[in-house]
Amino acid sequence: MKPAPFEYATPTTLDEAVALLGTPGARVIAGGQSLLQDLRWRRTSASLLVDIARIEELRGVHDDGDRVRIGARVRHVDLERGAVGGPLGRLLAATARWIAHPPVRSRGTMVGSLCVAHPSSEWCGLAAGLDATVELVSVRRRREVTVADFLRDSFTPAAGPDELATALLVPVLPEGTRVGVVESRRTHASYAHVAAVAALLPDGGSRLGLAGAAPTGVRAHAAEAALARGDDPGAAAAQLDADPREHPHAPIPYTRHVAGVLVRRALQEAS
Amino acid sequence: MELDVNGTRHEVTVEPRRALADVLREDLGLTGTHLGCEHGVCGTCTVLLDGEPVRSCLVLAVQATGHEVRTVEGLADDDPLPGVFAEHHALQCGFCTPGFLMLLRGALDEDPTVVDDDDRLDALLASNLCRCTGYEGIRNAARAAGTRPD
């Protein structure tokens, strides 16, 4: 379980980093908690790892009033410790606590999780539910892609090999928003089976995100609409928002059912 | 590259692909850090990086340059954790022990009250695996370490 050889670079500026990503086979490493696993299993390869740990521009969290910009170097543990304020910050902190365990949370990053696009990634479910946007930079251009477009399929983010995901831009949740997040998993150290993230907005609207219920994290539009109509959001989530794949320990009907249950529970936690 | 381990600066030449755990064990001879799964799950390779517990199998040695690494060999002589682990029979084969010690050292340094609440303690201890003890001794040792001044 030792990785094949690769080169390694630690650029200190974004320009340098994206220039290096022009190298064929170059990959970005942030926390590396998924990438290094895959390299060890030799199920992915890299000629060059571009480590973004020293790029000042990718640090930290910035709130412009409309959106919170979470830089590519922001780790799970930073969000767990309250790097973001307000209702959104509370939701991020509560969600972070479900991710893996402290030694992984102290290395792994939120943007990195989006780029791995694991089907049961809590961050992918949250980012989809809140209609967040990924910022991508290459030597060619800087662009923004909605998470819905970014998460095309499991492990298949919509980023070119020369693009660096520099930040996740998450719409601010207004004061008075109530939040909840719940998860089902087989042990405390396992991946999520399904996770549900809920935000009840002060205007009566809602934002619901699901992880593990579909090939990627999704916004539970049908459940939100059902909630607005006064119908059961759980049933809508199970029947319409969930689109699970078969798993050895979770047949499709069970996963649909769990998505419904967890949407109800996340809403209950928020209310 | 330079590697700062347990307060000593080491000059080593290693391939970029080499895991911090392998450099600690094979190049620096610090074999107290074990490898049990090499994919970040078991936690036997847990060390502190700038005081925070990390999996040294999922950190490249080159990523640790400029940071302080602490291993089980670097626990202070008067650190209460090794003693309470023995006292509370928190080990049998001992293979997982260094990882649990470093996990707890990092967590206790950040917040000594983490061991006082059963849910928080279990959530922390669930970071690492032990196949021998059933965890009871580890829980008890952790609680005991928290109530002692260090």
Added chain:
Amino acid sequence: MRGDDRLTRGRGRYTADLRVDGCLEAAFVRSPVPHADLLGVDTTTARTLPGVAAILTADDLTDVGDVPTMFGTDDSPPWRPLATDRVRHEGEAVAVVIADDRYRAEDAAAAVRLDLHRRPGHAAPGRADRLYPDHDDLALEKEFGPPVADTTWQEAHVVIDSRYRQQLLAPTSLEARAILVEPGSPLTVHCSHQFPHGLRTGIAGALGLAEDDVRVIVPDAGGAFGSKSPTYPEYLAVVAAARDLGRPVRWVEDRTEALTASSRGRGQDQHVRIAADVDGRILAIDLQVDADIGAHPLGAALPGQTALAASEAYAVPEVHATVRSWFTTTAPTYAYRGAGRPEAAYAVERAVDELAAELGLDPAELRRRNLVRDFPYDTPTGRRYDSGDYAACLDRCLELLEPDRWRGERERPTGVGIACYVERSGGEPGILEEYGSVTVEPAGFTGRVGTSSTGQPHRTVFAQLVADRLGVPADVVDLVEGDTGEVPEGHGTFASRSTQMGGAALAGAADALIDEARLQAAARWGLSSGDVAWDKGVLRAGTRELPVAELAPLHAEHRFTSPPAFPYGSYGVVVEVDPDLGAVTLLRLVAVDDYGTVLDHTATHGQTLGSIAQGLGQVLTEGVVLDDEGATVMPDGLLDYLLPTAAEMPRDLRVDETAVPAPDNPLGVKGAGEAGCIGVPPAVVNAVADAIRPLGGDPSRLRMPLTPSVVWEAMQP
């Protein structure tokens, strides 16, 4: 415990921690598929890669003998250290790369090209298309006890007829297999192993060496749980490489290898029938086991342990068991903690619970009516239970469990389950003996014993035992084991045998030492030995006294033999089921075991807890996932094969012991290593069955591991 101060300071010395100058690293090239003809192995490119010292294939090992099976058949097909013309399980070793560094060894292993022609694989037990041309797919078939009379089934008030599956488990010691071989005379083998003398025999036999030409040393070992007693094929390949290259070579198994290529435990399809009268008296048990033993007969005969245990704790007039061991295209099924007894306890205790439900009887009362009460008791399948008070053990369990406390209105579905078990400790004929010796040294005493710790506190418990026997402080007693150069013979540590067999051998050796010392002192003083007393390491006769150290060198040995012992226990569990998700939470777990006389309660307590955790693993979270052809479907390793964490352990855990001394053991002890993983699984499933029955759930749909989806599906109408 002794050694903890080293282990908690990072000063342990496990096999991978040993530093030997010039040591090379091995990495294996393994079959990526479960079953194929091996048409060619192309090492051309791999040999040119940097750091590569050698690449060995089957052609290089023609002078190495077959891999010995541990519990094989009389007519086992040959098992070569590296595959020759066919691969029969995923992960089977085909070639071994020896390089100066593990990274480079893996680079070269990845560059070896295998020419494989796929054949169909079969993971489930049953006849397929001849895995071996000259052997039937049925590796072994055996019957235990006389068949149950037809009239018994016809005349019974009720017959329970149930089928269960014992899923394959990965033993998963946190230190996987590891071996370091230094060539020379003797050839020195450092290995994380439970049975060093057996490994010595296996290596010497395969390499055509005398046993004295091989020395096996077990350094600190990071757990084993039954899986580290064979002479594995990889070991022979590494030994051959070290011999051929004249260089030390080590192989440190990684987790991917451990989960795909190493031995597994359990693996049985079970069909159990129980006949009972209207009062719940059990008239007959019939147990049929179809075991998937993997591609090599390493543990083909082990399911016999399940058959032998088919009576469990009950006095049943007719008990019959059949075992069929089937070759499958998977890694070998072998011993894992309990090795046959957890399987039997599960089959019988689940069926007994179904019987109680059918009769509307309290499960504890039904069990009480059937427990064995008179000893020794000969079971129809061939066991002689030695001693016990099974009813007292069950009563203590119920006291701690408080079953009535959990009845009535509760927020979530709650269930109570119990299970009784009887197991066998010490081993089977052939290993029912052990060597011990005690030597007087100038500075104290050294005990030597043929067991081999892989994490058990032998050095503490055995040193104390010798010290108590001699009447001296434990800190003047040193204990040596796990080194064939230091201990002349031994049978290792498995089958919960170490204290029962090794402890008794050491006690006998200590007694013999006292006798010998009295004889020698008497001769010195011109007295008869009856006139000389042993007093805490000092020989006395009247006013004369002589510290035993002055008689050094003085040495006594003892070879202890005895029939096996039969520990037993009662387990109780209270569970709560999430009605919407099916997730199971343990509200209480009670374990009451009888290990005979207990020498060190801290040690047995640790064994009980650890085994409970492994039992919880089997019943709730663990299971090797295979496709129909036998390929593993666990791409994320230990993120797919889930071990319990601290957070999965019940907080209300009540562990107690009863202690009826073992009649065949001078110390009164029985084995204590395996109990928990035997008692826990049926108790938990019985509790979940109890929880879902009132909701209209179907307990026959419960299977291990009880993942939330399994429980949820069993609750659906």
